[in-house]
Amino acid sequence: MRLCSRSMGRKEGKTSLRLGVEIGKVQVYQEDNRETRVQIQESVRGKDVFVIQTVSKDVNTTIMEMLITVYACRTSCARSITGVLPYFPYSKQCKMRKRGSIVTKLIASMMCKAGLTHLITMDLHQKEIQGFFTIPVDNLRASPFLLQYIQEEIPDYRNAVIVAKSPASAKRAQSFAERLRLGIAVIHGEAQDAESDMVDGRHSPPTIKTSGAIHPSMEIPLLIPKEKPPITVVGDVGGRIAIIVDDIIDDVGSFVAAAETLKERGAYKVFVMATHGILSSDAPRFIEESAIDEVVVTNTIPHELQKLQCPKIKTVDISMILAEAIRRIHNGESMSYLFRNIAMDD
Numbered sequence: 046m047r048l049c050s051r052s053m054g055r056k057e058g059k060t061s062l063r064l065g066v067e068i069g070k071v072q073v074y075q076e077d078n079r080e081t082r083v084q085i086q087e088s089v090r091g092k093d094v095f096v097i098q099t100v101s102k103d104v105n106t107t108i109m110e111m112l113i114t115v116y117a118c119r120t121s122c123a124r125s126i127t128g129v130l131p132y133f134p135y136s137k138q139c140k141m142r143k144r145g146s147i148v149t150k151l152i153a154s155m156m157c158k159a160g161l162t163h164l165i166t167m168d169l170h171q172k173e174i175q176g177f178f179t180i181p182v183d184n185l186r187a188s189p190f191l192l193q194y195i196q197e198e199i200p201d202y203r204n205a206v207i208v209a210k211s212p213a214s215a216k217r218a219q220s221f222a223e224r225l226r227l228g229i230a231v232i233h234g235e236a237q238d239a240e241s242d243m244v245d246g247r248h249s250p251p252t253i254k255t256s257g258a259i260h261p262s263m264e265i266p267l268l269i270p271k272e273k274p275p276i277t278v279v280g281d282v283g284g285r286i287a288i289i290v291d292d293i294i295d296d297v298g299s300f301v302a303a304a305e306t307l308k309e310r311g312a313y314k315v316f317v318m319a320t321h322g323i324l325s326s327d328a329p330r331f332i333e334e335s336a337i338d339e340v341v342v343t344n345t346i347p348h349e350l351q352k353l354q355c356p357k358i359k360t361v362d363i364s365m366i367l368a369e370a371i372r373r374i375h376n377g378e379s380m381s382y383l384f385r386n387i388a389m390d391d
Contacts, residue, residue, distance in 0.1 A: 046093045046375045049085075049114060060097065060129075063368035069094075073110050081106065083113045090122040093375050097129040097367075100346055102325075104134045108152065112159045119160030127163040127374060128156060129367060131345035132321045136170035137293070139177075153177035165370050167345055167363065168292050168320040183370060183380055186387060187320040187343045190361045192224055194341055195288065198359075199316065205286035206230050206312075210303040214291050220391050221290050221318075230280025230287070232303050234273055276306055283311030288318060294342060295323035297331050304336040314338045322348045322358070329355035 048061055049069045061068050070086035096118065098111045111128065118126045138148035156164070157179050164178060167185045175182040195202050206228045209218035215231050222229040287307040294300060294317060304315040315337050322342030324332075332340055333355045340355075342348065343363045352358045366383060373380055 046095065046371075048371075049094060049096045049118070059362065059364035060368045060371070063364060064372060071114065073114065075106070081109045081113055083110065083117045085114075085117050085121055088121070089118055091124050093125045093127070094118045094123040095127045095129055095371050095375075100130070100132050100134050108134055108155075112155055115156065115159040115161050125162045126160055127165060127371070128161045129165045129371065131167045131343075131363070131367065132323075133166045133169055133174070136174060139171050139174050147177075149174055150177040163374060165367065165374070167343075167367075170292060183374075183383075185366055185370060185383060186391065187345070187361075187363055188220065188224075188391070190343060190363055190366075191290075191318050191320070191341065192221065194359075194361050195225065195316075195318070199286065199288075201286060202288075203227075204284075205288050206280060206282050208232065208280075208282070208287045208289045208303070208307065210289050210291065210299055217292065218290050220388075221288070228280060230278055230282050232276065232278055232306060234276040278306060278310050282307050285312055286314045286316065287312040288316045290318045292319060293321045293323060294319040294340065295325050295328070297324070297328045297335075300337065300340075301331055301335040308336045316341065318342075321345050322351070322360075324348055324351045324358070329358065332357055 046064075046066060048064070048066055049071045069089070072084045072086055073081070075081055096111065096114050098107060098114075100107050111130070115126050115128065133149075133152075135148045135152050138145075139150075141147055153174070154177070162180055164180060164182045165185065166182065168187050169175065169184050172184060175184060195205075199205065202225070205225075207218045207222040207225070207230070209215040209229070209231045212231055212233060215229075218229050218231070221227075287304075289300060289303055289307075291300075300317050304317075307315050317337055317340045319340075319342050322340070323346055324342075329351045337357065339357050339359060341359045341361060343361045345363065348358065348360070352360065370380065370383060372378075373383070
């Protein structure tokens with residue numbers, strides 16, 4: 046078994062230490078014209094190769110490095126090539142919008158074509174993304190680590206309520222609430238993401254109706270446009286700790302607005318729990334100046350710089366489950382142990 050990694054980050058280092066395996070020798074660099082070049086510097090013939098790729102700010106370069114590394118291993122006669130992407134890039138673009146495209150399916154097809162034989166990832170934005178691949182996909186969950194953090198690091202968590210910042214994330218909040226035996230609250234009426242608006246691609250207007258072109262009895266009825274109601278919180282948060290849960294925290298505007306609403310409704314502390322902490326642009330500054338007391342994310346994406354800018358950001362290590370998944374796949378063991386007590390809607 047060989048572990049290949051673009052760069053020796055903390056998570057990759059922890060994973061290799063847990064497995065007792067050294068990171069393979071691979072050189073990845075960019076030419077002066079920004080082309081990516083990959084050189085495998087040791088033999089991988091007949092070996093099980095695990096390519097660990099952490100998504101950086103330059104997402105497109107990250108993808109090309111992954112594809113070229115996988116293809117290099119394939120042409121070097123590796124027996125199997127497993128991609129380990131804790132955060133799957135472009136996962137938000139998994140639905141059709143107007144005249145756009147389903148980019149997640151394109152990325153999945155490119156990875157399969159490059160030679161990937163298996164994929165390990167964590168908390169896909171939509172579980173249905175697994176269907177875009179023609180290879181096995183293990184979509185691991187970070188919720189056990191986040192639940193453990195709540196129980197061990199929030200002393201009065203029994204006085205907490207799990208909050209969904211929009212109806213779309215209510216299922217995730219319900220899963221957390223049922224496991225912690227806590228109540229649930231849903232914020233309704235906030236500004237919707239672009240993702241939840243016009244996702245089915247059927248918004249092309251009909252051609253101008255000419256006289257006699259369409260029979261009056263066949264006229265297509267017009268759908269009534271949506272009107273967002275005033276912001277309301279469904280559930281009691283007064284005098285409670287509010288814990289907002291989601292899978293990704295990137296543009297923190299909606300989280301900041303949700304925290305302000307919860308504090309206005311009487312919550313005395315607001316925590317935000319998410320698997321993937323992208324935290325782009327000025328997110329650390331907005332969090333530091335907001336009503337949010339703490340943001341807890343896993344290390345699927347490096348965010349050391351953001352933590353220096355904002356002490357409210359805390360990290361939960363998930364390298365243990367990645368290492369165990371790699372070990373089980375290499376040894377041909379069942380993966381069901383890593384998915385125990387996970388329901389269909391989790």
